Amino acid sequence: MESKVSWSSLVSKDEHRPLSRYRIISLVACVSLFVSFLLFLLVSLSLTIIKPIDLLVLRSTVIPTEPTTVATELRFGVWGVCASGALDPATLLNPGLCFGPQLGYTVPSYVATDVGISPSLISIVQKAILTILILHPIVAGLSTIAFLFSLFLASHVFSIFALIFTIITSLVATVTFAADLALVLVARQELANINGTIFLSVDFGNGVWMILTATILQWFAVVALSARACYCLGVRRHPNDNPIRISFRKRPTNEIDSAIQTY
Numbered sequence: 001m002e003s004k005v006s007w008s009s010l011v012s013k014d015e016h017r018p019l020s021r022y023r024i025i026s027l028v029a030c031v032s033l034f035v036s037f038l039l040f041l042l043v044s045l046s047l048t049i050i051k052p053i054d055l056l057v058l059r060s061t062v063i064p065t066e067p068t069t070v071a072t073e074l075r076f077g078v079w080g081v082c083a084s085g086a087l088d089p090a091t092l093l094n095p096g097l098c099f100g101p102q103l104g105y106t107v108p109s110y111v112a113t114d115v116g117i118s119p120s121l122i123s124i125v126q127k128a129i130l131t132i133l134i135l136h137p138i139v140a141g142l143s144t145i146a147f148l149f150s151l152f153l154a155s156h157v158f159s160i161f162a163l164i165f166t167i168i169t170s171l172v173a174t175v176t177f178a179a180d181l182a183l184v185l186v187a188r189q190e191l192a193n194i195n196g197t198i199f200l201s202v203d204f205g206n207g208v209w210m211i212l213t214a215t216i217l218q219w220f221a222v223v224a225l226s227a228r229a230c231y232c233l234g235v236r237r238h239p240n241d242n243p244i245r246i247s248f249r250k251r252p253t254n255e256i257d258s259a260i261q262t263y
């Protein structure tokens with residue numbers, strides 16, 4: 001008897017086509033990872049490249065008796081800062097007076113004086129944003145790799161790779177969101193220490209909530225890919241997903257006799 005290994009069930013043409021099997025799980029994972037990638041990419045290109053997106057907003061709580069050109073609001077992004085006042089409020093099309101884009105930018109002293117921000121608070125914000133600048137592109141790149149793997153869930157090997165990369169991306173995304181969150185919380189704490197002389201409020205920028213949404217989508221993709229990898233949560237094995245088949249067949253009697261005589 002001789003064995004015959006059939007590889008057709010292990011390597012098939014369907015496994016090399018995107019979304020060929022497990023289409024619902026693939027679509028859920030792909031959409032989640034792609035939207036997450038877009039959100040991280042947009043935030044990494046926030047002020048002053050994409051001016052409507054910011055990470056932190058400092059506002060003066062002093063109500064002026066009459067509108068002036070003095071800056072009363074500072075919006076911080078990854079690549080710069082924009083200042084606006086009562087006569088020139090920030091809008092979607094008019095972000096105000098912006099400085100940047102620049103890596104490791106600085107806030108002009110006269111702008112900080114107008115708003116009433118201490119140099120220590122400005123220094124904390126700028127150092128935190130420089131760290132965030134590094135994290136956001138990394139998460140966007142990892143999301144792209146995980147997205148590409150999730151297109152080929154017909155292959156069990158690819159589904160495992162997609163799951164591993166998505167878990168890594170989700171962990172880095174969580175750290176990135178924690179850094180964005182800490183940026184605002186530390187600024188508020190620093191402001192509370194000098195609240196007797198400075199009248200300011202610190203608010204979350206819309207970029208922080210975009211990062212939160214992207215992080216949630218990352219973990220949602222982890223759940224979907226885990227269901228595919230372990231065939232759980234209602235995901236069943238595809239009929240073509242069979243292990244290697246080893247079949248045995250009898251050699252004809254005359255071939256056996258001939259082999260014995262030759263020996």
